[in-house]
Amino acid sequence: MATFVLTGAGGFLGFHVRAALQEHGHEVRSFAVGDAHDAAEAARLVAGADQLIHIAGVNRGEHEQVARGNRVFAQQVAQALRAAENPPARVVFANSTHAATDTVYGEAKREAGRIVSDAAETVGAHMQDILLPNLFGEFGRPFYNSVTATFCHLIATGQAPEVTDDKELTLLHAQDAADLLIGAVDPAGMGELTVQETVSGLRDRLQSMAGTYAKTEFPDLATRFDRDLFNTYRSFLYPEGLPLPITRHADQRGSFFEIVRSRGGTGQTSFSTTEPGITRGDHYHRRKVERFTVLAGEAEIALRKLGTDEKHVFRVSGDEPQSVDMPTFVSHNITNIGSGTLYTAFWTNDIFDPTNPDTIPEVV
Structure with a gap:
């Protein structure tokens, strides 16, 4: 059994990481970042842990909120690493593919990665900066976490999703992201876990699944993607859709x-x-x-x-x-x-x- 320390444990991706760690029998600790951060408590929790995974981030809000929030969170993680006795040997940053863009969010994620990487190098930890694409998964927050969560919510409540920007998405299930972050899957193999789908194609898949399931029938679950997408949709029917x-x-x-x-x-x-x-x-x-x-x-x-x-x-x-x-x-x-x-x-x-x-x- 290993000990993992998380930030953002209460969020969407944090939920999925905790569920994955529980299957493997690992101990999970977490500390708050932002206004609720306690520096001494964070250093105490990080001390003696095997791995630290920094998940918490700000991806919605005014430009200054996004920039400052991601920077402050990373600084607090870096401080905890430097202050901890016996810091973890592995540090992972749940970054975003947007870090390669010139957007405010992209720059904020790049800066956060640099801050955490510098601290990891200082304490002699191996740092992994994992660039995650568009995530989808069970119990996501509509109108915030992903377009998939928004579409699932709208369809589950009898509404019709509209497509305004029909771009192609690179989609990764949150459980696959969790396996990458905890080291159960080599990040070099991420490409085999992602799926390319347009926004309209995603909507059409979900509507077709919902129509089939409304008859209490299961849709075609032959592929990993369709199974994971169906499970994501089902989570928005819980518990009202049972029995x-x-x-x-x-x-x-x-x-x-x-x-x-x-x-x-x-x-x-x-x-x-x-x-x-x-x-x-x-x-x-x-x-x-x-x-x-x-x-x-x-x-x-x-x-x-x-x-x-x-x-x-x-x-x-x-x-x-x-x-x-x-x-x-x-x-x-x-x-x-x-x-x-x-x-x-x-x-x-x-x-x-x-x-x-x-x-x-x-x-x-």
Whole structure:
């Protein structure tokens, strides 16, 4: 287990980095930058850590706010590095490809990188300045983090996104960015993880996915990008979009229910039996798409987004089957609250791999 110190741990990318670090069992510390910064506390937290990842930044606001905010944040990180006893051996700056431009934001990110790099060199740490492109991912902030978050929010709330500047985007999922920042993936391979898509193409993909999912069907998830984009869209439906109805076809012979319709990609179906009073689950997924459907018995399915205390509980029954899809980064479990055996069907979009289960323990 290694110890990581983060700035910006409460932001969009910080959320994804913390989720990735939890899977690997690493310790995570964080300190505030900006007005809430405590220099002594920051130096104490940095001391003895294995890695420091500087994520916090200002990418929206007046020019002076953007320039000053990124400079001050970097200066506070540099101060903590220089003041810490036994500073970390690796320092990472979550920079932006905009650093190559002559915009105010680009210059601010270049300057921030220089400030942190100078401090890392002073303390003998290896510095990585990782230039990240347009990020997208679950639980992004619309009208702030990315056009993807904005489009997802608009579509999920029944609005029609408009395209005003149909440029080509280089897109990277936030979990891939997290893997790059924590050192799980070599930054030299970033190009294999990015996807080129126009703004209108992004909108059309999302609208098509939303239309398919509105029928409780899964869209084509054959590619990593489509899977990650679909998971991003689903996060904007949580928790209001759950549970999902199932159509019942009945005649004198009995009833017939369709549990899953998938438009493409791999899939695995399984079922479990659970004795009365027993709870299964208490974990979350970073990339897996999963659906629970109770076939017989009475159950409560509980969900909680990482980093929050709010729990959502859905009571489901085999008498009137409903499906509950598990959003990524939402811990979940299922409890048999009936007097008999609970039968539950599970569908996931990937074939289970015991060497990479994508199942991270987290009590709901």
